[in-house]
Amino acid sequence: MTKDYDKVALDEGRILPLMEEFYTIQGEGYYSGHAAYFIRLGGCDVGCHWCDVKESWDAELHPLTDVHNIVARAKAEANLAVITGGEPLMYNLDYITSELKKAGLQTNIETSGAYELSGDFDWICLSPKKNKLPTQSVYDAADELKVVIYNKHDFIFAEEQAARVNDNALLLLQVEWSKRAEMNPLIVEYVKKNPQWKISVQTHKYLDIP
Ligand SMILES: C[S@@+](CC[C@H](N)C(=O)[O-])C[C@H]1O[C@@H](n2cnc3c(N)ncnc32)[C@H](O)[C@@H]1O
Numbered sequence: 001m002t003k004d005y006d007k008v009a010l011d012e013g014r015i016l017p018l019m020e021e022f023y024t025i026q027g028e029g030y031y032s033g034h035a036a037y038f039i040r041l042g043g044c045d046v047g048c049h050w051c052d053v054k055e056s057w058d059a060e061l062h063p064l065t066d067v068h069n070i071v072a073r074a075k076a077e078a079n080l081a082v083i084t085g086g087e088p089l090m091y092n093l094d095y096i097t098s099e100l101k102k103a104g105l106q107t108n109i110e111t112s113g114a115y116e117l118s119g120d121f122d123w124i125c126l127s128p129k130k131n132k133l134p135t136q137s138v139y140d141a142a143d144e145l146k147v148v149i150y151n152k153h154d155f156i157f158a159e160e161q162a163a164r165v166n167d168n169a170l171l172l173l174q175v176e177w178s179k180r181a182e183m184n185p186l187i188v189e190y191v192k193k194n195p196q197w198k199i200s201v202q203t204h205k206y207l208d209i210p
């Protein structure tokens with residue numbers, strides 16, 4: 001049970017449910033290859049059946065953690081932080097991004113965009129989901145649109161989402177991991193015919209790192 005004083009601190013984003021934190025190499029998207037401190041918040045109600053981190057979904061399983069402690073650990077190792085989840089925009093991210101920036105870190109986010117944008121981000125990766133479409137605030141601010149391709153219909157979904165995102169966003173297709181043998185050839189052909197799209201590979205899975 002969340003106590004009353006925890007509820008206030010959570011609403012203000014001074015404590016957040018932390019599933020895990022790890023210093024690794026960003027595996028996906030424009031920042032692929034860049035060293036990054038990942039902060040994975042617990043809690044997601046989007047329900048992607050192929051989600052590769054279902055252990056994150058139940059926020060109650062992940063301890064409410066003082067943001068100052070997270071930021072201190074990130075600062076000790078990294079110059080770039082990636083906030084992910086779970087769905088990190090379920091929480092008020094104003095406080096953690098302000099503290100990360102004060103500590104001199106770049107702030108990136110991985111989000112489905114299903115909730116209103118909060119926080120001060122240097123890079124926003126929007127990975128929209130059919131189950132719970134993004135809010136306008138995230139379409140407007142996204143730096144990259146990264147659509148997961150699980151089946152052929154997802155190419156149509158990708159174009160629908162590209163029409164909604166702001167004009168400056170990079171357009172990326174990322175294969176759903178378990179379908180890579182079947183769908184990678186189709187993605188390669190699609191990008192050759194539609195070169196406004198680029199491929200995002202989950203390189204950390206090939207490198208066998210977190
Ligand atoms: C685990 S999610 C967490 C952040 C946020 N909930 C979201 O979906 O963007 C991080 C990234 O992994 C992608 N992802 C999740 N499961 C995947 C899978 N099985 N194959 C490829 N990408 C996947 C998501 O689309 C998202 O871009």
Ligand SMILES: Nc1nc2[nH]cc(C(=O)O)c2c(=O)[nH]1
Nearest residue numbers: 025026027028084110204210
């Ligand atoms: N190395 C690495 N790169 C990532 N890019 C996005 C990830 C995520 O789960 O949000 C992720 C992740 O879990 N590990």
Ligand code: SF4
Nearest residue numbers: 044046047048051086
């Ligand atoms: S929105 Fe992200 S964390 Fe939530 S189920 Fe989908 S991929 Fe997983």
Ligand SMILES: [Mg+2]
Nearest residue numbers: 052053084210
């Ligand atoms: Mg991941």
